[in-house]
Amino acid sequence: MKLFPQLISEAPEEYGGRVRVLPPEVAHRIAAGEVIERPASAVKELVENALDAGASRVEIEIESGGVALIRVRDDGSGMSPEDAKKSVGRHATSKISSAEDLARVVSLGFRGEALHAISSVSALSLTTREAGADPATCVRVLAGGLPERSLAARPVGTTVEVRDLFMNLPVRRGFLGTERAETNAVATVVEALALSRPEAGFFLRADGRGLLALPASADLRERVAQVHGLSLARSLVPLDEVGGPVWGFVSPLSVSFPTRRYLHVAVNGRVVDTDSFAPAVAKAYADLLPKGRHPAAFLRLELGPGEVDVNVHPAKSAVRLRGGRSAYPLVVGAIRGALAPEREEGGAGPAAEGESELRPIGQFAGRCILAEVGEELIILDQHGVHERILYEKLLKNVRGTPANLPVPAVVRPPVDLAPEVWNFEVELEALGFRLEPFGGGAVRLLAAPESVADPEGGFLGALEALAGGEDLAKALACRGSTKFGESLTQEQMVSLLREWSATEFKEICPHGRPIAKRMSLPDLLREFGRI
Ligand SMILES: Nc1ncnc2c1ncn2[C@@H]1O[C@H](COP(=O)(O)OP(=O)(O)OP(=O)(O)O)[C@@H](O)[C@H]1O
Ligand SMILES: [Mg+2]
Known part of the structure; x- marks a missing residue:
């Protein structure tokens, strides 16, 4: 049962395509x-x-x-x-x-x-x-x-x-x-x-x-401290949209929860049901939090009284922004803006002026890249690094340029997926795969998208995602990336790190796992008892 009104949107596709029809028990309860x-x-x-x-x-x-x-x-x-x-x-x-x-x-x-x-x-x-x-x-x-x-x-x-x-x-x-x-x-x-x-x-x-x-209390942060405790309140990052319609606080990437309990939204001072905002908040953190984890968000939407329609329903169970406006992009934009500094901080890229470039030292156990930047040692999960690069490329353009394979590869999809290959032939071609039947359910792969390091893995990943209706970019990035245990040349590491430095969300792989671990020289020296 909802005690606070839902914010209903006149542009339902903004909410991930789920058209919201007020439940009949609400619609009839007048x-x-x-x-x-x-x-x-x-x-x-x-x-x-x-x-x-x-x-x-x-x-x-x-x-x-x-x-x-x-x-x-x-x-x-x-x-x-x-x-x-x-x-x-x-x-x-x-x-x-x-x-x-x-x-x-x-x-x-x-x-x-x-x-x-x-x-x-x-x-x-x-x-x-x-x-x-x-x-x-x-x-x-x-x-x-x-x-x-x-x-x-x-x-x-x-x-x-x-x-x-x-x-x-x-x-x-x-x-x-x-x-x-x-x-x-x-x-x-x-x-x-x-x-x-x-x-x-x-x-x-x-x-x-x-x-x-x-x-x-003096302000919203202090009230959050009273209600949810000081440590959560202290960790919160402000949404600093000065003069913008959305303000409030959200948790940093390092703080997340197994429930959506720490979500609170008020539109023009009126508490609204948080379910209406959960998709926008989730979108703003998409791929930044591990699976099953949720951020805290205390959001305020301040719009002119004429811009919000509170008289949508006699039970005050819904409010709506006028003129078909959707709160979704406002909320996503404001939260992403607030998280931007954290994403960049410690990004270890060559971006910041005067900062020396991220330099590979070598590979460790065939799984990690060791690199240095300034006085910092960075240990990177090489699979995660590649996944992040590929994922961001695919998000921009999931269509790929086919690159012919030097030797065509024969791929045998699992039995349940084999018939799907030809159902999704057009989509697979659009991604950059060129294929022909090989007999016995197998396929001969002639070309694969040039961004994909592992053509066979990428192909199977794409096929699985297409057949299962999953996030294609994520699946393709995961399956098409450098594998654990694959040795990399110095040049490969240099170019991988350069591309990674330019990604938007450096620190976390598309599945929400951390990619980099850092150790500063002063910290190390302290550990060695040198300072
Ligand atoms: N605590 C209060 N202090 C002062 N006036 C009050 C208080 N509670 C109710 N009122 C007066 O009584 C009126 C009726 O209250 P009621 O809650 O029934 O309706 P409402 O607040 O106007 O609308 P709604 O039904 O949407 O809450 C209010 O408009 C207000 O003038
Ligand atoms: Mg009242």
Whole structure:
């Protein structure tokens, strides 16, 4: 279940060709009461109301996973007695008044639906006081009944108390998770909202125990430190698109995680479902992280209020950039820009002025190239080096120039792949392979792309990738590269290192494995006890 809206794109091919159709359970769920699916959805609405009211401190208390009690207390603007009574009615909102306003929503709420929805499935009491008014007002509603107003006492701000959630919907209650699961869902929502508003303080208590204490922080990095710990926050790299629409922080290449837990996105201050951004973030790190690892990304998209359409769906389950604009290239570009210095750093290439050229010292164990640059010793995985070069060439142009083989090679594809050769003949030819049948399922390879060092391996790799629908460039680069254990001449090493120095992502092979290991002379001397 999604608690935050998805960012939907009008250019679905940008998301890797997966057209997103809103799930039917969302598309059909347009009745008012349906916006509250579980305690965490009520907490989200109440905290958003507090933030819309300009609160600088929001205190949340829950009992029994939020089913027995949710209490949200803020120090925001509060409401007048009249507004307080009206606020629990359907379509009652102070945030927009006309259809035109809908096009420029700057607040988190805009439908005038949330309090009504919550009060129709619980015992709700709202105590509020605005500046200059005394005493405060209390409004009570029992399961959608008529609101009752009374006098109360409290400082400026609002407290909403929701007891016995889904009291009149026993089936809904039956669908809830364990208390622990519901409590966790509440904590996740509060964390996400807190990340979108570092300047406000958020405090969550569950069954009398403090779960989150996030005092107002100076900026996003400090808030990340409060939520996810100092070491992650410190490692983050800023996206320094000054004045650009995307800013925030991402993890460096050296820091990655087995889950996408550290992904957080807000569009114009509104938290959006991270699934909408996962493809763009993944693309920005493509081939830079080992398989199964994910980066951390805390992204902010700041666009004019007229550029984001929040009224895509009555359940506020989607937002969209106007004019068919896609956030995808903005996000990929901003992240790639932030990673660029890290990619270049220690790139060991001849690129930097005054830096001496990377010079091969020799080969080690037929698998590694030892090289030096300035006062640094570099040990390179020769297969990875070649793979990276080939991969980047193939990415630019997967079509290859055929080079005739001095002696045609007979290749025997595995039985299951043999019939595929002739299905993909056109594609194989376009890559630069020239072939003819040899009989018994074998093929005679007459020419191979000139960039491929191992024609037979490259051919089989390409065939496998074509038949399996894999990344052709990656497969071809891997199978067509210099093998471990292959001896290289000095000239071959020089040209390999020169080409490698010019690649964009030097440090990691297309499968995400590191390519180079470095040791500086001072470090070595320190190890030898010389300094
Ligand atoms: N914590 C609060 N402090 C001050 N005013 C509040 C607070 N909560 C609600 N209100 C007032 O009550 C109105 C109704 O709130 P409600 O959440 O039902 O609707 P909304 O926020 O306008 O829209 P949405 O349904 O999209 O959340 C708000 O427009 C606001 O004026
Ligand atoms: Mg609201």
